[in-house]
Amino acid sequence: MASLELNQLLDMGISHGRARAALKRTRGDVMSAAERVFAGEFDDILSDDEGEDQAESNEAYYQEYNQVMKIDDQDEAIDEDSAEEDGDDFDEDMGYDDSIYNESMSDSEPVASDPYAGIFFSKDRVEEIIEPIEKENLVDIYLPNGKSLQVGMLERGEWMSGCPEGGEQSFLFQLYDMLEDCQMPCSSGCGFLFTRHKRDFFSLFPTFPEYTSYLSHTIRLTCPQCGQVTCLACGERADRLTALEKMNEMGKGKERGSSAFAYSSDVLSTTDGPSTTSTPPTSISPPPRELLHCPALQGVILGVGLHMIDRTFSQGQNQTRQAEDRMHPSNKKRKVTEKEEGLSSVSCGLLLSGKVKNARGTGYAGSTDEDRSGQIKAEEMQRLADSAVSVLLQHVQQYLPNINRQGGPATSDYLVHPTALAHLRRRSNFINALLRNDSLLDMSNRDAIYRALFDWLEIVSNNESLASMLGMPQMRPVRTRPLEGSEDSLVVTYEGAPSPRELLEFVAIQAQAALRGLRHVGSTASEETRVDQEMTEEELQTSKEDIQKKAMTKPEGPRDENATLEAFCLRILKSASTIDLRLAETKGKAFVQRMKEQLPRLEEGIAQAERGEKAKEKSVIQMYEEWATRARFQYVDLRAETSSSKTFAWRHAFSAQITQLENTSLPKRSLAIAKELAILTTNLPVAWHSSIFLRVDEVRVDVLKAMIIGPEGTPYENGCFLFDIFLPLDYNYKSPVVQYMTTNGGRYRYNPNLYPDGKVCLSLLGTWSGPGWISGQSTLLQVLISIQSLILSEEPFLNEPSWADMGGSPQSKAYDANIRRMVLLDAMANNMKTPPYPFENEIQTHFRLKASAIRTQIEKWKTLDDGKMIHGDGWTDANAGPNTNPDIRKSFDGAAAEVKRMLCELEGKQPPAPVDMEASNEKKKKIWRR
CATH class of the missing domain: 3.10.110.10 (Ubiquitin Conjugating Enzyme)
Structure with a gap:
């Protein structure tokens, strides 16, 4: 029995015993085997009856294909030099220990399948990845209506770009290599050879519906020798109902989605160039069932769709940023x-x-x-950009693995292709960017794109194979630099960022x-x-x-x-x-x-500053x-x-x-x-x-x-x-x-x-x-x-x-000196003596944590003081008559001494000895007379 077929089933969480039995009954047909397992046909085979030999087999599989190393709570050194030499085939074992994301599965509770179990993620991680510079490659596509359309291609480098984990690069390489120009035998075994073309899978049409409509016309080929229909993506027979489709028809009796598909030949026959409309359709019809036939096709469609989302989202951000820059031309970029x-x-x-x-x-x-004309224009640019992305999100999400799919789930909803997981993890920076907005007001004003975002999150979170990535820190590209000695490669730096779940909080x-x-x-x-x-x-x-x-x-x-x-x-x-x-x-x-x-x-009640030995390990700031x-x-x-x-x-x-x-x-x-x-x-x-x-x-x-x-x-x-x-x-x-x-x-x-x-x-x-x-x-x-x-x-x-x-004038400096004296006496000392409700604890904590910095600040302020007394109004002439109010007649030294005394009380220290302010002031007067 071929190990590849067995490993594909194991990768989806199917136990070894059930996988072997299903493959034997279906004569090695992975698709049929997976369908029968998920349909419950092999539930009588226990998942723990495999023995020691099988445990060793499973361990060998994960080492060979996932290249995941489960480590202890110690950081593993990563050889960056060898990673750069590997280039696109970088499959370095990841061993990032993070107290937040450490996946200690010591719970006795049952845990569902996690495709990234054993990989440790961290927000502090930084990776440099060598990626090729892809040149634009335009090809002519011949549409079913006889017209031709020139489109770009998603090249291998872009397909595999991103920060890799485990064995993702191997899966991405294998799928792209399999679907490039090559020959494929008929699924019946009659000997006829079909020809695959890269343009059939990786063409970048002006809109996503145009891409899926073209793909639905080319994905199923009829053999001229035997008449059997074969899926161009997986090479399996495609003209019969799968076990899941039979269950859907018998159990639910729902209309199958292909009959309601809105984007068929009409889209291609009426479109000669890029679409200019950005208005969301009133409803998005389910995708045709032929595009849900196999996990390989799912991986391709999601890879292309997520690439289009990423490109459209980035273009919209750039256009909005340019409009804002024109509105505020004096703002320095940073x-x-x-x-x-x-x-x-x-x-x-x-x-x-x-x-x-x-x-x-x-x-x-x-x-x-x-004048708000510039702001209004920027808001309009934002609205148009949001509309374009929201439409794209609604279309692409139809191909996400979804067991609650209208018309019943397809095989690919259970058997998620590894490349789909890889692309969803790497190409979901738009989720973090939208959640990083952090303003509910802005979200409610941009309701179209955020409705589409939460629809997307709902589907992802309800799939056990996808949900785990919402709790992972995301790796996002932050900068690029040319690769020394190479004109066709870049070094892309990826840095860890908060997970979507953290930003959602x-x-x-x-x-x-x-x-x-x-x-x-x-x-x-x-x-x-x-x-x-x-x-x-x-x-x-x-x-x-x-x-x-x-x-x-x-x-x-x-x-x-x-x-x-x-x-x-x-x-x-x-x-x-x-x-x-x-x-x-x-x-x-x-x-x-x-x-x-x-x-x-949000803390309920009054927040307390951290105390104890653990707090001492942190910097005061x-x-x-x-x-x-x-x-x-x-x-x-x-x-x-x-x-x-x-x-x-x-x-x-x-x-x-x-x-x-x-x-x-x-x-x-x-x-x-x-x-x-x-x-x-x-x-x-x-x-x-x-x-x-x-x-x-x-x-x-x-x-x-x-x-x-x-x-x-x-x-x-x-x-x-x-x-x-x-x-x-x-x-x-x-x-x-x-x-x-x-x-x-x-x-x-x-x-x-x-x-x-x-x-x-x-x-x-x-x-x-x-x-x-x-x-x-x-x-x-x-x-x-x-x-x-x-x-x-x-x-x-x-x-x-x-x-x-009058900036920098003597009057301005004198005004500042008087404010500093008032701040010491009132905004500091008086607030510490009788902190106003409801900020009692915040005032005390603020001064306790900043006590050392404030003492240094007082010494600095002392060098700037002009030796005068406090004038409460701040406008009083220095030569005006005396004010008998004792609080107002405080000097800098008196106010500073009061602040220092209160700081010592907060810290539980012995206050400094009191200073004879009258003697000090008399001494200053004698110096001034001289």
Whole structure:
């Protein structure tokens, strides 16, 4: 019995005993053998009756064909030199040990077949692969209607490109080599030879339906000698029903898909060139059964289809990026780091460095009339690109292995070809790119492409052979360089990236926040109902049918958009839940548990900084950023206790307005707030040099508080600045209302934009001239980042329009020195003494983790101080009469000493000896007199 046929069945998870019996009964016909096994014909043969000889045979097979080495928890050195010498045939054993993705299958639970079992994946992995530079090869294709069409070819180098795992390269090479120009015998054995042509399988038509329509006309050949029909891909007989097709007809009685196929000769007969339409069809008909005949054909179609998706998606990204560059020609191009990916464009700006540029005047400088023509054009380019990709995804997904296929499953739905697995793993970077978007608002605005994406994920996650790759870190190409001494090869560098499941978690968090926003805007709740507002297990397990029913039965009128967003959010949560379920089946519950421990999540209650020996192993910066990421967004109770149990007061500057809107809301407002919360959950900037923390009332999600950490390199560095925020009844038509709270009891004015009475001057808030709030476009996140970067700036003196040209002047330096003294006394020391609710723990943790850095900062600030006392307004003339307020008359040394004392208390250290400030000041006066 040929070992190749046996190994093909073993590779699909069929036990050795059943595989041998099936091959014997079908006389070596792999297709029929697999069909009979999956049909249950050999269930009486146990999977564990194979003996020691067979165990050795299986082990030899996996070593020869999969080339997988199962290793212990130690990293294996990889010989890169030998990998480069192998070139396209690189089949290096992979031994990457990663605590997250370590596949310890010690569970006693049953685990389904995992084609990548034993291979270790890591997000920290970097690989350099030599790939050929393929020249465009155009060929003439003769269509069934007699016309000819010139198309490109998917050459071998592109077919095999990507970062290889296990024995993937061997399978890719063998299939391509088998389908290149060669002769193939008739399946009846009559001796007639058919001729295969590469163009029949690997032609790149203008559209995918044109490709499949052409393939459906050429894939089945009738022998002129015996009349038997043979599949051109696998060489097997193709004119009779398979065992699975017979079962489908007898068991379900469904109409077979080939009769409903929409893309037949009509597509080819009416198309003479590239199609210009990008509008999705109303429905995608099932593929013809002849294109589902065998796994080899499945591997070819998916390889070509995924190549077309990758090409179309990349072209769309480039076109959109070019449109955005034309809209902002002054923006300097830079490399976006892995950490910054996923942040919205407005939130990643401050992460570039601790220092921020000053705006001219207050808020945004410029006219109130904003030209949005460039933005509108970029949005239109994005819509067209999304439409093209979504159409392609809908067509290609019809050929994914799917046991729930309309009309019943085909053989290739069970017997997945190894090349299909390889292409799906290598060519799915579009999934990560779309999930890395990390903005539910943007996803809902681009619903066409994201509906197609979640349809795709649903099929993949429901197939046990494919689901495991959704939990794998993805290898993506990040750069190329010429291969030294070669003009026709490149060295492509691949780097590990988060798995699709990990990226989906960011979106799932936003979906939960959006659902919460839709359900709890403007409502009150009893004490019992305020405790647990998380998604229930039933909500997480909502079926696709329930989601579709909810979307179809949504009421007419203003709430239509709300119902659509709710259905979209439930779809996201369902996708995450399904992937976890399939990963548990293929890799075990222990793997899923370890993965979930590493996924991002919102902390319930107050987040605590890491302690103990494990925390000491991390750098302070890493520890701080990990803590801040967990603590940046939380739900809290912002109500204040009152004498009456029937009325509510609020720990908030806008308590009266909040109370007036109890149990009052508008559908459009609810939708806007839901989208805002979705953005804020994962997009608030977090960095060592500056972060933003947000607290939302657990029921009244229109009531918020924010704390911004002063950016590095500014007079506000490491100070804690608090703001009360309320989303009014006409939100998002109008901007939120914001009150500044860090004023030292209404005595300190930290900035020309921040008044002692709490007023915040910013054009987005309508409190200053310049580009203002745009209904449906502007967001609360933009407001927060504008305050962080434009108001808490490096040289705040310039925020006053009349002084905008006095950068670096003595007046500006004196203004900065006065702000630094106020920051030390109030934004640091006072906040540590009596930390405001609900940021008590965040303030203490911030100063405890940054204690050493703040001490260094104080010493640096001391060299910049001018020796004067604090002037609370910041506008007071230095020659004005004395102010008797003792808090205002603090010097730099006095404020610094207070900060150091509070830092020692937080760290549990002995505070430094007090300094005689009067004697020190008298000494300074004598020096100045001299």
